[in-house]
Amino acid sequence: MFSRLCFAGRNLLRNESPQSTNTSPRITPQPSPPPITTNIHQENVGGTTYFYPTAANHQLTPSSTVNTTDNTFVHIASSQINLSYTHPGHVYPGPASHVINMQSKAQVSAAFFMQDELRNDILARNEIVNSIENDSQDIPLEVENYHSLCLLESLPLHPKLPLPSSTYRATHAVTGVKYCLRRLHGFRLQSTKCMQVVDKWKKLQHTNIVQLREVFTTKTFGDNSLVIVYDYHPGSQTLLSKYFASVPETNGYTDPFAGEARPFSHKSSLHRTAATSLLPENEIWSIIIQLSAGLRAIHQAGLACRTLDPTKIIVTGKRIRYSCVGISDIFTFDPNQQNQLTVLDHQQQEDLLALGKLILALACRSLQSVQRDQIQSSVELVSRHYSSDLRNILICLLNTNTRRSVTEIMPMIGARFYVQLDALQAQCDIQEDELAKEMENGRLYRLLVKLGCINERPELNLDVTWSETGDRYMLKLFRDYLFHTVTEDGRPWLNQSHIVQCLNKLDAGTMEKVQLMSRDEQSVLVVTYAELKHCLDQAFSELVAASDGTV
Numbered sequence: 001m002f003s004r005l006c007f008a009g010r011n012l013l014r015n016e017s018p019q020s021t022n023t024s025p026r027i028t029p030q031p032s033p034p035p036i037t038t039n040i041h042q043e044n045v046g047g048t049t050y051f052y053p054t055a056a057n058h059q060l061t062p063s064s065t066v067n068t069t070d071n072t073f074v075h076i077a078s079s080q081i082n083l084s085y086t087h088p089g090h091v092y093p094g095p096a097s098h099v100i101n102m103q104s105k106a107q108v109s110a111a112f113f114m115q116d117e118l119r120n121d122i123l124a125r126n127e128i129v130n131s132i133e134n135d136s137q138d139i140p141l142e143v144e145n146y147h148s149l150c151l152l153e154s155l156p157l158h159p160k161l162p163l164p165s166s167t168y169r170a171t172h173a174v175t176g177v178k179y180c181l182r183r184l185h186g187f188r189l190q191s192t193k194c195m196q197v198v199d200k201w202k203k204l205q206h207t208n209i210v211q212l213r214e215v216f217t218t219k220t221f222g223d224n225s226l227v228i229v230y231d232y233h234p235g236s237q238t239l240l241s242k243y244f245a246s247v248p249e250t251n252g253y254t255d256p257f258a259g260e261a262r263p264f265s266h267k268s269s270l271h272r273t274a275a276t277s278l279l280p281e282n283e284i285w286s287i288i289i290q291l292s293a294g295l296r297a298i299h300q301a302g303l304a305c306r307t308l309d310p311t312k313i314i315v316t317g318k319r320i321r322y323s324c325v326g327i328s329d330i331f332t333f334d335p336n337q338q339n340q341l342t343v344l345d346h347q348q349q350e351d352l353l354a355l356g357k358l359i360l361a362l363a364c365r366s367l368q369s370v371q372r373d374q375i376q377s378s379v380e381l382v383s384r385h386y387s388s389d390l391r392n393i394l395i396c397l398l399n400t401n402t403r404r405s406v407t408e409i410m411p412m413i414g415a416r417f418y419v420q421l422d423a424l425q426a427q428c429d430i431q432e433d434e435l436a437k438e439m440e441n442g443r444l445y446r447l448l449v450k451l452g453c454i455n456e457r458p459e460l461n462l463d464v465t466w467s468e469t470g471d472r473y474m475l476k477l478f479r480d481y482l483f484h485t486v487t488e489d490g491r492p493w494l495n496q497s498h499i500v501q502c503l504n505k506l507d508a509g510t511m512e513k514v515q516l517m518s519r520d521e522q523s524v525l526v527v528t529y530a531e532l533k534h535c536l537d538q539a540f541s542e543l544v545a546a547s548d549g550t551v
């Protein structure tokens with residue numbers, strides 16, 4: 001069967017558009033088509049010119065039309081408009097009720113746009129990732145497989161540290177993926193046997209642990225440096241900077257987190273003290289749940305964190321992650337170590353103590369609260385302001401007289417786990433709905449790209465009439481119908497739903513008919529979206545074939 005296009009007189013068309021309403025637009029005129037030379041057979045019957053795409057080109061069912069002997073009639077009754085798309089999946093059905101009602105302003109219109117908070121978060125993260133690279137003279141242009149190194153620390157190296165370290169963002173030369181590089185300055189790897197433990201860390205995947213990717217030594221920095229490569233989480237801040245206000249150092253102050261637990265911190269002796277207000281208990285539990293989840297994974301993998309320190313835990317949005325895993329194991333690796341299991345057990349107990357101190361410091365909003373002589377009064381403060389469960393968890397973790405296990409924390413978290421799970425699932429629902437919207441945007445974007453590549457193309461394969469003839473002419477008229485429609489009195493008719501609907505129908509290739517008119521209003525085509533889709537695919541295939549093949 002042929003698809004039949006009718007180029008008929010213009011006059012009766014205007015008010016009979018399928019989109020017609022009282023305020024309906026009229027179709028922006030296009031010049032009449034130049035003679036169609038390819039794949040179309042034309043015939044004049046009773047003064048009306050009919051165009052037939054050749055069978056090889058169109059295996060579609062016939063489109064509408066059209067006809068009259070008086071050369072004027074092109075009519076599609078509104079009852080014929082088929083709004084049931086052949087692929088219902090091609091239309092975003094609007095927000096789910098459980099999602100729209102989760103939002104503070106339960107307005108349906110708002111739900112068609114990305115939430116401000118989410119958009120701003122994503123924009124801020126993108127800005128951080130794309131921010132100008134560090135132009136410091138001291139940073140090499142390339143280190144092994146990484147380039148565009150950019151220092152992440154705001155403070156210079158702390159001179160008191162026995163082992164200086166630096167943290168960089170860097171780009172992988174092959175994949176272009178950004179990573180976080182931690183460099184241990186002046187460090188010589190004593191034995192490659194420690195790569196066994198590195199492999200263990202590499203295999204450990206958990207949503208509360210920054211993934212360790214690889215370790216290498218390098219002289220590119222002008223010394224022997226060890227570089228540990230981690231995943232990069234833009235927009236992160238350390239637990240220290242998020243929850244503890246900083247004050248200048250004071251003489252004689254001892255950092256409660258100093259010592260073996262944080263040998264890589266530049267701020268080991270940085271003095272942090274009480275911030276303005278206590279944290280809501282829910283927030284503390286959210287941190288406890290995440291930290292204990294990560295720690296449980298670490299301990300179950302036969303490892304110990306050993307850097308459970310507020311500067312070595314990062315917060316990205318609401319997510320908490322251990323950010324410096326494995327370094328202690330590399331740094332203190334002893335190939336002749338006997339009693340590995342005893343050492344591991346000791347280190348895991350130290351982790352639990354450090355976790356207890358961290359929770360206590362968070363609950364009191366003060367790092368000093370975990371100094372030996374302050375612990376008692378700090379726990380009392382917690383008892384006064386928070387639930388007995390929080391106090392119990394602290395007493396369990398801080399009690400070094402008994403052997404504890406991270407799994408003991410679970411029963412104390414109890415039903416709060418459900419609260420956390422519920423919050424996460426609600427977040428998933430919202431994000432899934434955002435994804436549905438963005439999926440639609442992506443699909444429509446690809447259609448527009450195809451149309452844009454075809455419309456107004458000055459030439460293809462030396463044919464300067466390519467974009468104006470044959471299938472492409474229909475696409476040009478369709479483009480005008482999409483974007484250049486005007487109202488009866490000639491004003492632009494800007495209606496996004498018209499554009500989205502038409503593109504959806506095009507993508508679905510529906511059998512609904514659309515009426516297209518040339519700019520000089522001398523010609524009208526009535527054509528199905530299925531045919532337009534075919535034209536689009538055909539024309540774009542021609543472009544791809546003539547290109548270098550990359551799309």
Ligand SMILES: Nc1ncnc2c1ncn2[C@@H]1O[C@H](COP(=O)(O)OP(=O)(O)OP(=O)(O)O)[C@@H](O)[C@H]1O
Nearest residue numbers: 152167180231232233236237238265266267311323
């Ligand atoms: N994997 C990561 N992805 C993104 N940013 C990270 C990552 N790890 C650390 N950061 C950020 O890099 C910065 C420096 O991290 P680092 O661990 O050196 O902390 P720090 O505050 O400099 O602590 P210290 O100086 O005491 O070692 C921090 O702002 C931290 O949020």
